[in-house]
Amino acid sequence: MQFLTSMRNVALLIFFLLVSLATMAQQAVVLDADSGNEIVNVAVFNQDKSKTAVTDFDGSCDLSIFGKNERITFKHISYEAITTTIAQLSKRGNRVYLNLKPEQLEEVVMSVSKWEQQRKDVPQKIVAIDARTIAFTNPQTSADLLQNSGKVFVQKSQLGGGSPLIRGFATNRLLLSVDGVRMNNAIFRGGNVQNVISIDPFTIKNTEIIFGPGSVIYGSDAIGGVMNFFTQDPRFSYTDSLTFSGKAAYRFATANNENTVHLDFNLGHQTWASYTSFTYNSFGDLTMGEHGPDSYLRNNFVARENGQDILVQNNDPKKQVPLGYDQINFLQKFRYRPNKNWNYDLGLYYSETSNYSRYDRLIRPDDAGTGLRSAEWFYGPQKWFMTNFRATQQGKNRFYDGLKITSAYQFFEESRISRNFQEVVRNTTTEQVDALSLNLDFENKKIGNLRLYYGAEYIFNKIGSTGQNLNIDTGEISGAVSRHPDGSTWQTLAGYINGEYQIQPNLTLLSGLRYSQVYVNADFDTTFFPFPFEEANVSSGALTGSLGMSWFPKADLQITLNGSTGFRAPNIDDIGKVFDSEPGSVVVPNPDLVSEYAYNAELGVSKNFNDKLVLKGAAFYTYLVDALVRRDFEFNGQSQIEYNGELSNVQAIQNAAKAYVYGFEFGVEAFMNENWSFLGNLTLTEGVEEDDDGTDSAARHVAPTFADAHLVWKNQKLKADFFLNYNGEIPFADLAISERNKPFIYASDQNGNPFSPSWYTLNFRSQYQISNALKTTLSLENITNQRYRTYSSGIVAPGTNLILGLGYTF
Structure with a gap:
């Protein structure tokens, strides 16, 4: 009898675990594609809108009312809508990533203070290029990524190159930063610099370009601008x-x-x-x-x-x-x-x-x-x-x-x-x-x-x-x-x-x-x-x-x-x-x-x-x-x-x-x-x-x-x-x-x-x-x-x- 009771308890435990996993599998989290932050009040609905749900303060919502292969749409006033199925979501860890609409003005930038700030509060001109835009322009190198923005001029002395020019300054008068770390070093020259091609455009989540001096935050070299990758x-x-x-x-x-x-x-x-x-x-x-x-x-x-x-x-x-x-x-x-x-x-x-x-x-x-x-x-x-x-x-x-x-x-x-x-x-x-x-x-x-x-x-x-x-x-x-x-x-x-x-x-x-x-x-x-x-x-x-x-x-x-x-x-x-x-x-x-x-x-x-x-x-x-x-x-x-065997004029x-x-x-x-x-x-x-x-x-x-x-x-x-x-x-x-x-x-x-x-x-x-x-x-x-x-x-x-x-x- 004790053995049967134990087996029954185990069976009940397995049943509740399966129910919990099934319930969990129908929970989805909606995130900002650029920042990874949770998005509140995202509307979720099927094609005829007979079934609806809304994400809570953690960006999560219960999808148990939808069928496994039923097409459902995630929509928010500030983001591009996306349509998918629960079956597809389960392959991606029940995560949904939404992209901000381009006309939204409440963008967040990090380049001016190294912390998140509302872009509308920043007096300097900043151009942000997100991963979605990069994927669409499909650049060969990060130099081409900058050039494709239409706001940065890029010079090339060779195919393996790309030297940005911003507001009349270039090379060692512009600062490069990768994940908050200064890339400029002590031998960055006044001639054309191609170090930007070392940054893989496939890995870039966001690029922010500050136009004008940024020396208060970044120190030496930030005269014409700062490029943060x-x-x-x-x-x-x-x-x-x-x-x-x-x-x-x-x-x-x-x-x-x-x-x-x-x-x-x-x-x-x-x-x-x-x-x-x-x-x-x-x-x-x-x-x-x-x-x-x-x-x-x-x-x-x-x-x-x-x-x-x-x-x-x-x-x-x-x-x-x-x-x-x-x-x-x-x-x-x-x-x-x-x-x-x-x-x-x-x-x-x-x-x-x-x-x-x-x-x-x-x-x-x-x-x-x-x-x-x-x-x-x-x-x-x-x-x-x-x-x-x-x-x-x-x-x-x-x-x-x-x-x-x-x-x-x-x-x-x-x-x-x-x-x-x-x-x-x-x-x-x-x-x-x-x-x-x-x-x-x-x-x-x-x-x-x-x-x-x-x-x-x-x-x-x-x-x-x-x-x-x-x-x-x-x-x-x-x-x-x-x-x-x-x-x-x-x-x-x-x-x-x-x-x-x-x-x-x-x-x-x-x-x-x-x-x-x-x-x-x-x-x-x-x-x-x-x-x-x-x-x-x-x-x-x-x-x-x-x-x-x-x-x-x-x-x-x-x-x-x-x-x-x-x-x-x-x-x-x-x-x-x-x-x-x-x-x-x-x-x-x-x-x-x-x-x-x-x-x-x-x-x-x-x-x-x-x-x-x-x-x-x-x-x-x-x-x-x-x-x-x-x-x-x-x-x-x-x-x-x-x-090098040639009589040359001296410069310095x-x-x-x-x-x-x-x-x-x-x-x-x-x-x-x-x-x-x-x-x-x-x-x-x-x-x-x-x-x-x-x-x-x-x-x-x-x-x-x-x-x-x-x-x-x-x-x-x-x-x-x-x-x-x-x-x-x-x-x-x-x-x-x-x-x-x-x-x-x-x-x-x-x-x-x-x-x-x-x-x-x-x-x-x-x-x-x-x-x-x-x-x-x-x-x-x-x-x-x-x-x-x-x-x-x-x-x-x-x-x-x-x-x-x-x-x-x-």
Whole structure:
């Protein structure tokens, strides 16, 4: 009898467990696709609306009234609706992700304070690009991701490149950040920087671009803007069981015979989660368009036969040989949440390219103008590794309501390999950077209408730099001058405070201060260069601030006004670089440098017409003093020295100029009905550098006028975008002096002078949701097959380019 009683109890226990599991299996949680936060008051209904449910404060709802294969819709006023079945939901851990509608104004941004803020309260211009938009535009690299926004101009010296230009500034005057960790290091240069391609666009959850100085939060280098990339976070399970989900994708492009494969997957438990991503890219040589300047054609290239360099006629002059390269990206993230107050995140990031050619150096003619100057000029593998650990606390505390502790280690490696035509000596310089950082960020929301953000930062960089010469005939290796002083260090210590004060419900002030101290130490090796100094020790401090307001005089009208300062402290590349910067010139070290400062003012207006039409405009002005620029110099009293066997003019980075940049930015969003919309952007920028001797010249990194216009149609399954891209002309008179010295990358005007012609392209992209799990993309770029080169770029842009993509979610 006791045995039967026990069996009955076990049977009852199993029955109740099965009932509980069945009930749990019909519980769903609705989440924001970008932030992962629960969404309250989501309506859930079947096709005839005879059955309905609503999500509670935890974003969850009971779906037991619906059949397993019955089609049900999740709808919220601020989000795009989605239709699915319980059977499909069970495969995804009973989670539903909704995307915010593009016309919603209550967006949250994190870039200005490192904490969530309502975008409407921020006086600075911020552009956010979410994962949904990235998936639709389907970019090859993160540089293309920025360019596709229509608000950032991107320069390319080679296919494995992409250097953003924002408001007349670029390279080491713009700051890159990945998951809150500064990517800029001590050898970021004034020339074009391609580090952004190390960030895998498949893994990006959201990108936020701050226009204008961001030094209060980010310190040195944030003069023209800040680009924050936030990668996908691991997702927890909302049931007792372990959930598994993932995505596979493939992409092909005809213009450079691209083949890209991507795989990611997520393991989720209630207290821990893991996200893993892997991407492989293979890019071939890029084919330019049919209609455009003949001077852009690649008529010949250098090949080595029987121990000799020879010029070979290119059978297809539109093919840019050699440009192809391969790349791998890996990301592993772990998240642990022991309770509602604490989150612990660990991330491992790795990116590596194959060798890739510096195309603008390979097309540079020799002095006679009958051949090519370089037989070889390419970058070695670009490597980036980062591990970061973050602890986040939310909850009431005597001194704060939120705390983030972020520590990170990064390793960078890059190299440059070059050999002149008919020379047997190949020169290689290799640079490695070890970067450590520690950030403490606090949020305090308890002081009435005042919200405070404050924190501290420490960064340490150590540089390894070597040079060597290889005789390709004999194999003999000898030492050579390194690009940077080996063993040099760059470090900074800073503290900041930022405040947001809501004076009235329609008026918010945002203000902040930051003090940064920067230290540079470098020892110079005189083995190959007789430097007139043995070391450089630079210590400089900078106080930066910002003050802005966001005002809604009417509910549908926003006016923003912002003033801010920014600075850039000289880094190792400024102080200690030795490099042939342009034909016939060599850059030498200069230890007598100080920080440059920027003063910025910005006015913005946004008008919403009944959620049908939104017009946006912004005007800005930036004044830069003690500008770090490359100018003629004397080395040991000489204006010319021999470098790599060539007599070269001596140049150095100097605090030798002032600069001012101003411009206007316009945007329009028109929502004609549920299916049709129109989007457009226009950016006009002007800039001048004024040297200490009073001479003026055009600023190098001021982009031409550029614009885009999009006509978009979409329903639940199909989205299509027919759009135009436009770039204005930069005539010879407005071309920077450094750009005039590179006529081989420009067209020639009627006087034979180099200039950058205007161009336009017509394009089409589309995305079709075949099923809840399977979607495909098709794009046709440069439909009219224009042959054009974007301003200051080495490569010619692709001609007509068919791009196919396939994505499967499981």
